[in-house]
Amino acid sequence: MLAKRIIPCLDVKDGRVVKGIHFCELRDAGDPVEQARVYDAEGADELVFLDITASHERRDIVADMVRRVADEISIPFTVGGGLRTVEDIRAILMAGADKVSINTAAVLRPELITEAARRFGSQCIVVAIDAKRVTERDLQPSRPGRAEGLPPVTWEVYTHGGRTPTGRDAVAWAQEAEARGAGEILLTSMDCDGTQDGYDLELTRAVASAVSIPVIASGGAGHPEHFYQVLTEGLASAALAASLFHYRQLRIADLKAYLAARGVPIRQTI
Amino acid sequence: MIAIVDYGMGNLRNVQKAVERAGGQALITDDPTVLKAARSIILPGVGAFGDAMQNLRERRLIAPLREESAKGKPLLGICLGMQLLFEESEEMGVHPGLGLLPGRVVHLASLMKEHPAWEPSPLRVPHIGWNQLHIHRLAPLLAGIPDRSYAYFAHSYCVLPTDRSIVLTTTDYGVEFVSMIGCGNLFGVQFHPEKSQEVGRRVLSNFVHLSEAWGGSQR
Numbered sequence: 001m002l003a004k005r006i007i008p009c010l011d012v013k014d015g016r017v018v019k020g021i022h023f024c025e026l027r028d029a030g031d032p033v034e035q036a037r038v039y040d041a042e043g044a045d046e047l048v049f050l051d052i053t054a055s056h057e058r059r060d061i062v063a064d065m066v067r068r069v070a071d072e073i074s075i076p077f078t079v080g081g082g083l084r085t086v087e088d089i090r091a092i093l094m095a096g097a098d099k100v101s102i103n104t105a106a107v108l109r110p111e112l113i114t115e116a117a118r119r120f121g122s123q124c125i126v127v128a129i130d131a132k133r134v135t136e137r138d139l140q141p142s143r144p145g146r147a148e149g150l151p152p153v154t155w156e157v158y159t160h161g162g163r164t165p166t167g168r169d170a171v172a173w174a175q176e177a178e179a180r181g182a183g184e185i186l187l188t189s190m191d192c193d194g195t196q197d198g199y200d201l202e203l204t205r206a207v208a209s210a211v212s213i214p215v216i217a218s219g220g221a222g223h224p225e226h227f228y229q230v231l232t233e234g235l236a237s238a239a240l241a242a243s244l245f246h247y248r249q250l251r252i253a254d255l256k257a258y259l260a261a262r263g264v265p266i267r268q269t270i
Numbered sequence: 271m272i273a274i275v276d277y278g279m280g281n282l283r284n285v286q287k288a289v290e291r292a293g294g295q296a297l298i299t300d301d302p303t304v305l306k307a308a309r310s311i312i313l314p315g316v317g318a319f320g321d322a323m324q325n326l327r328e329r330r331l332i333a334p335l336r337e338e339s340a341k342g343k344p345l346l347g348i349c350l351g352m353q354l355l356f357e358e359s360e361e362m363g364v365h366p367g368l369g370l371l372p373g374r375v376v377h378l379a380s381l382m383k384e385h386p387a388w389e390p391s392p393l394r395v396p397h398i399g400w401n402q403l404h405i406h407r408l409a410p411l412l413a414g415i416p417d418r419s420y421a422y423f424a425h426s427y428c429v430l431p432t433d434r435s436i437v438l439t440t441t442d443y444g445v446e447f448v449s450m451i452g453c454g455n456l457f458g459v460q461f462h463p464e465k466s467q468e469v470g471r472r473v474l475s476n477f478v479h480l481s482e483a484w485g486g487s488q489r
Contacts, residue, residue, distance in 0.1 A: 001442055003400040003420060045400055071287050076422055076465045096281050098424070098465060121317045123396045123424040183396045214394050237394065267400040267420040269467060
């Protein structure tokens with residue numbers, strides 16, 4: 001049976017991990033390879049590297065980091081952040097990443113999903129969606145999308161790292177991404193992110209029911225129970241977390257033992 | 271030396287590094303003379319079946335692959351590379367494959383529909399993630415790999431071999447599909463051994479041993 005995946009997410013800047021494991025036994029806490037090795041050994045099923053580099057030389061730096069990780073690590077990993085063109089995507093995949101995650105660029109130009117999926121295959125194109133529940137205040141006519149008379153939204157898609165509302169509905173956008181060839185959806189609840197109060201089960205379930213590609217849930221993990229909920233009730237294929245793992249509040253091996261004991265299909269290593 | 275066939279379908283360095291970690295030596299190449307000199311061949315690949323065959327044709331690699339396999343040289347297809355060993359694929363139209371093994375390549379969803387017990391269910395395609403290998407037949411390629419070991423998959427299509435006796439393992443994804451095959455010198459894995467930690471390392475190290483045994487017998 002297909003196992004549910006547990007995925008730590010690492011923030012990298014200029015090829016160095018800036019938000020990763022706080023672990024005194026690490027020789028170099030900023031080294032992506034060293035960080036990846038620890039998670040690999042602990043039973044992570046995949047890794048996500050989110051690049052927050054702002055410099056112009058970003059592509060070479062990121063490609064070099066990807067190459068070093070790919071040479072040493074034998075679990076799949078996704079690289080996201082700032083990828084705008086098919087050429088950006090190609091450079092990351094050719095350096096050895098298994099998948100890329102695209103967010104803002106896909107919203108601005110949805111054809112990018114189609115082109116990338118056709119060229120590299122759906123299995124390596126992850127569309128990341130940052131979604132926020134719409135409140136009364138958000139429904140004012142001056143908001144993006146309202147004026148154009150777009151249908152009402154329950155969860156709104158945000159771009160540019162959660163700064164820019166788009167007026168798009170997250171469920172409808174996930175469906176469009178799938179139709180354009182996305183292989184997975186990485187769904188982050190902006191409402192839950194950072195709270196450690198649990199994943200947004202309603203959002204995750206709404207998106208996962210509306211598409212037939214895997215959905216990776218993100219935002220809000222604080223307790224093993226939260227993973228259980230989102231992987232069962234939330235219909236997620238995978239659950240992503242960052243600080244919970246980085247600060248060693250929860251070890252992946254312990255989480256997997258917990259989930260396996262509760263009957264969730266989880267990969268055991270040999 | 272193991273030749274990893276370079277035909278423009280994805281990153282091959284991961285496969286090369288994984289072969290090295292498994293104790294072998296590998297060269298990434300699109301040169302038919304290197305394929306001839308190699309002890310064995312790995313045909314990797316991600317992407318679309320039709321593009322893959324087109325690239326092999328343009329690089330004039332189809333005849334050399336057929337010739338080397340006819341000599342009995344070990345050949346391991348990985349993911350799309352495994353699918354290319356068969357006669358044809360239904361991926362975006364019908365495309366002929368290398369035809370080294372009888373059988374077809376079909377979409378996972380159409381396999382589900384053909385399956386008599388199939389009920390519409392929320393099975394998601396692409397099939398992405400870690401899934402189990404159910405061993406049907408013991409073979410040297412499986413040495414040291416326990417039944418129900420997990421391997422990493424990322425695919426939407428799967429093979430339907432005409433001869434079921436070549437099936438080494440199957441995997442359960444609502445329907446049962448073929449995840450490993452072995453037929454004489456021809457081997458295929460639908461998962462990615464280069465991304466499957468210890469399970470993948472053992473598959474590749476077993477292939478390295480098979481290659482050495484065959485290379486030795488040629489001397």
